[in-house]
Amino acid sequence: MAGNESGMATRPLAIEARGLVKRFDGFTAVDGVDLTVGEGAIYGILGPNGAGKTTTLRMLLGIIDPDEGMRRILGAERPHDVAHTIGYLPEERGLYPSMKAYEAIAFIGALRGLPLAEGRRRGKALLEEHGLGYAIDRQIRQLSKGMAQQVQLLGTLVHEPRLVVFDEPFSGLDAINQGKLEVMIRALAAKGTTVIFSTHVIAHAERLCDEVAIIAGGKVPFAGPVDVARDRIRPQVRLETRVQDGLWRKALPADARHEGNYWLFSLPESGVEPLLRALIEGEAGILSLSIERAGLHDAFVHIAGEAAARALEETQAEELAR
Numbered sequence: 001m002a003g004n005e006s007g008m009a010t011r012p013l014a015i016e017a018r019g020l021v022k023r024f025d026g027f028t029a030v031d032g033v034d035l036t037v038g039e040g041a042i043y044g045i046l047g048p049n050g051a052g053k054t055t056t057l058r059m060l061l062g063i064i065d066p067d068e069g070m071r072r073i074l075g076a077e078r079p080h081d082v083a084h085t086i087g088y089l090p091e092e093r094g095l096y097p098s099m100k101a102y103e104a105i106a107f108i109g110a111l112r113g114l115p116l117a118e119g120r121r122r123g124k125a126l127l128e129e130h131g132l133g134y135a136i137d138r139q140i141r142q143l144s145k146g147m148a149q150q151v152q153l154l155g156t157l158v159h160e161p162r163l164v165v166f167d168e169p170f171s172g173l174d175a176i177n178q179g180k181l182e183v184m185i186r187a188l189a190a191k192g193t194t195v196i197f198s199t200h201v202i203a204h205a206e207r208l209c210d211e212v213a214i215i216a217g218g219k220v221p222f223a224g225p226v227d228v229a230r231d232r233i234r235p236q237v238r239l240e241t242r243v244q245d246g247l248w249r250k251a252l253p254a255d256a257r258h259e260g261n262y263w264l265f266s267l268p269e270s271g272v273e274p275l276l277r278a279l280i281e282g283e284a285g286i287l288s289l290s291i292e293r294a295g296l297h298d299a300f301v302h303i304a305g306e307a308a309a310r311a312l313e314e315t316q317a318e319e320l321a322r
Helices: 053-061 079-085 101-111 116-129 145-157 175-190 202-208 226-230 247-251 272-281 296-304 306-321
Strands: 013-024 027-038 042-046 068-073 086-089 163-167 194-199 211-216 219-225 236-241 257-259 262-266 286-292
Touching: 013 053, 013 194, 027 053, 027 068, 027 194, 027 211, 027 219, 042 053, 042 175, 042 202, 053 068, 053 079, 053 163, 053 194, 068 079, 079 086, 086 145, 101 116, 101 145, 116 145, 145 163, 145 175, 175 194, 175 202, 202 296, 211 226, 211 296, 211 306, 219 226, 219 296, 226 296, 236 272, 247 272, 272 286, 296 306
Parallel strands: 042 194, 042 211, 086 163, 163 194
Antiparallel strands: 013 027, 013 068, 211 219, 236 262, 236 286, 257 262
């Protein structure tokens, strides 16, 4: 079963899943996943390719059914009952090449119950709002890959969903458009929209998410606030002293190591004050002392293991090579 250290117990849930299992031809792609996502949250599912991210999202959306477990989306146990209130951007992008940009947005909205005429009106307005007014009447085949991705993204939002599900939304976008998407995700959450997205890029999850689920090998060893994940590793101390030796050395913890001019070690459980006292009384001559909190990358390695971390890095390298 998945670990869950959610800090959203008091917030109404947009997504609740317990013990999700999915097998394909005897292979267990998802193995006992638990997720709880509060309304209005930005929630990331973080892991390498093949970890089970897409399968989990598809089960939540009702595209495929779990072999075991339960899911409740916006209060409904049947995802299709609330499909009109959900926006979904799949990892596999696809638009009809002959459609004009605003018509493509309207068509995606129509699949979620938005009248075509209203979808066309909103599609034009969204393209203008996001700096793509010049592309309103262009066919999808006339757009760059990045522009077509933006059109599909706007189609995901045109019916003003309560819940938006993005599968690897940053994949294939350049740095500028990745930044624009981050701004858009924050704006959605500020309006009360719940956003859940999968990613293999730790930086996106660390910058955007209230909570994350770390997934590896179809299991979720951690689900909860980003800060809680980072606190799985004790903060690291970086100390530089004028004096290289003395009785104060006994105050350093067992994992202390000397690199160049610095001592590096984990912050003692007793805190920094007893250490400072020993350094001062021992006349170590403190030149600098900093305490660095672990990042999400280090937390991922600690929680998911070295193999999963290597797979994550390989996934990122493969995308950069494309």
